[in-house]
Amino acid sequence: MAKIQLSLSMVLCCIMLLSSCKKETLLEIEPNDTYTQANLISVGKPVNGFINTESDFDFYMVDVNEPVLFDISVSAIKGVNISFTVWKAGDDGIVPLKYVDDMRKSAPERLRGFKVEPGRYYVSVSHGDKDQRIKNTENAYTLLINQEDAEGFESEPNDTILSANPIPVGVPVRGYYSPAFNKANTNAVNPNREEDWFMFYVEEVPVVCDVEVTGVPGIESQLDIVDAQGTVLFSSNPQGQGVSQIAKGIGLSVAGNYYIMVAARNYSANNETPYSVTVTIRGYDNTTEIEPNNILQSATPIVTDTIMGRIYPDSDVDFYSYSGDSSENKWYRVEVTPPMTLDILFAIYNTKGEELYSVNNESTGQKELHPNLFIGTPFYVKVWAKRGQLDLDNYYTVAIVPVNISDMIDIEPNDTKEQANTVQGNSITGYVSKKADADYFILQYKGRQKKYFVVTAPEKIPVSFSVTDSLGYILQTVKVKAGKSATFHEIIDGKGYCIVKPLNDTYDGIYHIEIRDKP
Amino acid sequence: MKTVKQYVIVVLAAAVSCLLSCTSVPKYESPVEPIIAPVEVNVNFRFIAHDISIANPDDDKRCYYKVFIDKIDAGRTTIGLESQKKYFEAKLSPNTHLVVIEKWVLDEREGEYKKVNNILQPKPNYYYFETKSNAVTEVIMVNDKKTNTAQYSVSIK
Numbered sequence: 001m002a003k004i005q006l007s008l009s010m011v012l013c014c015i016m017l018l019s020s021c022k023k024e025t026l027l028e029i030e031p032n033d034t035y036t037q038a039n040l041i042s043v044g045k046p047v048n049g050f051i052n053t054e055s056d057f058d059f060y061m062v063d064v065n066e067p068v069l070f071d072i073s074v075s076a077i078k079g080v081n082i083s084f085t086v087w088k089a090g091d092d093g094i095v096p097l098k099y100v101d102d103m104r105k106s107a108p109e110r111l112r113g114f115k116v117e118p119g120r121y122y123v124s125v126s127h128g129d130k131d132q133r134i135k136n137t138e139n140a141y142t143l144l145i146n147q148e149d150a151e152g153f154e155s156e157p158n159d160t161i162l163s164a165n166p167i168p169v170g171v172p173v174r175g176y177y178s179p180a181f182n183k184a185n186t187n188a189v190n191p192n193r194e195e196d197w198f199m200f201y202v203e204e205v206p207v208v209c210d211v212e213v214t215g216v217p218g219i220e221s222q223l224d225i226v227d228a229q230g231t232v233l234f235s236s237n238p239q240g241q242g243v244s245q246i247a248k249g250i251g252l253s254v255a256g257n258y259y260i261m262v263a264a265r266n267y268s269a270n271n272e273t274p275y276s277v278t279v280t281i282r283g284y285d286n287t288t289e290i291e292p293n294n295i296l297q298s299a300t301p302i303v304t305d306t307i308m309g310r311i312y313p314d315s316d317v318d319f320y321s322y323s324g325d326s327s328e329n330k331w332y333r334v335e336v337t338p339p340m341t342l343d344i345l346f347a348i349y350n351t352k353g354e355e356l357y358s359v360n361n362e363s364t365g366q367k368e369l370h371p372n373l374f375i376g377t378p379f380y381v382k383v384w385a386k387r388g389q390l391d392l393d394n395y396y397t398v399a400i401v402p403v404n405i406s407d408m409i410d411i412e413p414n415d416t417k418e419q420a421n422t423v424q425g426n427s428i429t430g431y432v433s434k435k436a437d438a439d440y441f442i443l444q445y446k447g448r449q450k451k452y453f454v455v456t457a458p459e460k461i462p463v464s465f466s467v468t469d470s471l472g473y474i475l476q477t478v479k480v481k482a483g484k485s486a487t488f489h490e491i492i493d494g495k496g497y498c499i500v501k502p503l504n505d506t507y508d509g510i511y512h513i514e515i516r517d518k519p
Numbered sequence: 520m521k522t523v524k525q526y527v528i529v530v531l532a533a534a535v536s537c538l539l540s541c542t543s544v545p546k547y548e549s550p551v552e553p554i555i556a557p558v559e560v561n562v563n564f565r566f567i568a569h570d571i572s573i574a575n576p577d578d579d580k581r582c583y584y585k586v587f588i589d590k591i592d593a594g595r596t597t598i599g600l601e602s603q604k605k606y607f608e609a610k611l612s613p614n615t616h617l618v619v620i621e622k623w624v625l626d627e628r629e630g631e632y633k634k635v636n637n638i639l640q641p642k643p644n645y646y647y648f649e650t651k652s653n654a655v656t657e658v659i660m661v662n663d664k665k666t667n668t669a670q671y672s673v674s675i676k
Contacts, residue, residue, distance in 0.1 A: 469598050474631030491594045
């Protein structure tokens with residue numbers, strides 16, 4: 001019996017001990033509808049409160065002695081869209097710092113990573129704006145403020161470019177995608193988006209910077225880089241949830257402040273895992289592209305024979321400008337060699353922004369080229385990859401080399417009768433520039449003339465050679481084997497066209513046509 | 520005396536005309552591939568072809584005739600509608616020659632001229648003619664498109 005009594009008393013003691021270990025929860029003391037009536041609470045000690053009326057405001061205040069990060073949470077109340085606001089005491093009252101409302105009923109609210117300095121802060125709990133205001137006097141909410149070390153974290157509020165946090169170059173700074181919404185953001189494009197803004201300073205230019213934002217589970221992040229004039233230098237594309245966003249090789253040509261904006265797409269939040277943003281800067285050596293070069297006006301100049309670039313992020317487009325020695329029209333060979341991961345494409349643009357020529361012959365990992373570009377400088381090369389392809393780690397290379405080919409009159413594009421090149425003398429030298437490249441040449445003589453054509457095909461490319469009437473209808477076609485010659489005659493009624501077409505998929509080969517009056 | 524002078528003049532004139540006629544005696548020229556000469560050079564052969572009995576304009580195709588002279592590809596006529604006259608000219612050696620023709624019609628869908636099926640080629644597709652060095656032999660071929668029957672006529676100008 002004594003043993004049983006002893007056992008019972010031990011169990012009772014344990015229960016009492018456990019009960020004493022449970023966190024003490026305070027209850028709000030009404031009226032606390034204004035900040036002057038605020039209930040003083042402590043970090044780490046939860047407090048319960050009620051939305052007593054539709055317009056009830058419950059103010060709490062907390063004193064901060066050293067810089068820390070606040071983790072402020074308010075539990076859900078069934079059927080109520082609850083919200084809270086963080087305020088700071090100023091000389092003339094209180095100033096709102098952050099409004100937290102995910103605009104959902106029966107959902108908790110949380111703000112993590114909110115940096116506070118020594119002073120008095122207020123938290124007001126109330127009904128959110130979105131739904132019809134209702135009271136709930138039966139179910140209490142619980143407000144809890146915890147704190148953690150602020151070292152290396154962002155300093156909220158940094159919701160606008162004007163309140164951007166200065167960050168050191170090369171040192172990671174962490175932040176939370178918290179809260180989900182920012183009611184104060186009235187930007188028409190992304191209203192209510194919670195944004196974190198950072199700022200770094202560049203003194204010596206030109207330089208190239210890289211910015212990386214680490215991935216966070218459940219978050220599809222957005223990274224923008226903006227200069228002091230508000231020009232967006234880089235804006236990331238969707239990469240999926242939990243994936244890092246990286247801006248590589250962003251060229252900075254003006255000394256001053258530059259800004260980084262980090263946000264979550266689709267108003268999502270993660271209060272558990274912080275992101276980390278890191279800025280690095282390196283000198284520019286003319287061998288790589290300078291982002292942003294997504295439009296002709298911001299093309300990266302090519303000052304050496306070759307330049308390298310990356311296709312990143314998805315749908316990245318890179319423009320390069322080539323100035324050359326003189327503005328006279330010359331022949332150039334343009335080659336773009338991709339990494340093994342990319343199916344690269346390129347196009348040639350003139351100074352008017354007109355696309356003259358587009359090259360897409362090969363598949364992933366294979367070089368694209370235009371062997372006979374005839375153009376005056378400056379001209380532009382646009383490089384991009386097939387949709388959905390990107391490669392952060394490997395470069396493609398653009399090479400532009402002036403070439404000299406005698407009698408070359410094949411000025412691309414001459415793929416149609418309307419684009420035909422005029423034959424001035426008695427010979428035609430041309431290039432099979434691409435797969436299925438059709439070259440049109442126009443012949444013009446005084447009266448009706450019988451001409452003999454000696455056609456020599458490129459070494460590895462059999463070609464067909466056609467002569468047309470003055471309207472471009474084919475009179476005669478001959479096929480010439482690769483590396484061989486063939487002769488035939490045709491009558492030109494004052495005007496006619498010659499058409500050269502490759503008979504296989506090979507390209508990058510020179511053909512020659514001699515036009516004679518006699519056999 | 521006056522009649523004697525007149526007689527002498529007549530004899531001299533006859534002698535001169537005889538000498539002149541001697542210089543225009545045809546020389547032998549070895550057969551060569553006909554040359555389509557530029558417009559300013561004299562030619563001594565002209566071939567003209569056109570079609571008749573064309574029921575409606577839709578059937579009046581752009582075409583030309585390929586011309587073989589003495590079994591050598593000599594070229595082609597000018598291009599025109601079947602109903603239009605199409606011309607081919609050449610300088611040939613004075614001799615008897617054979618002209619063979621081949622009709623080619625534009626296939627607008629393909630954008631090129633195609634040789635007309637043998638069944639629809641003009642019949643006969645050949646003609647023998649004489650050429651002289653100092654005259655133009657003109658051969659006219661009229662093809663009835665309904666019956667594919669060709670009528671040839673020749674004139675020396």
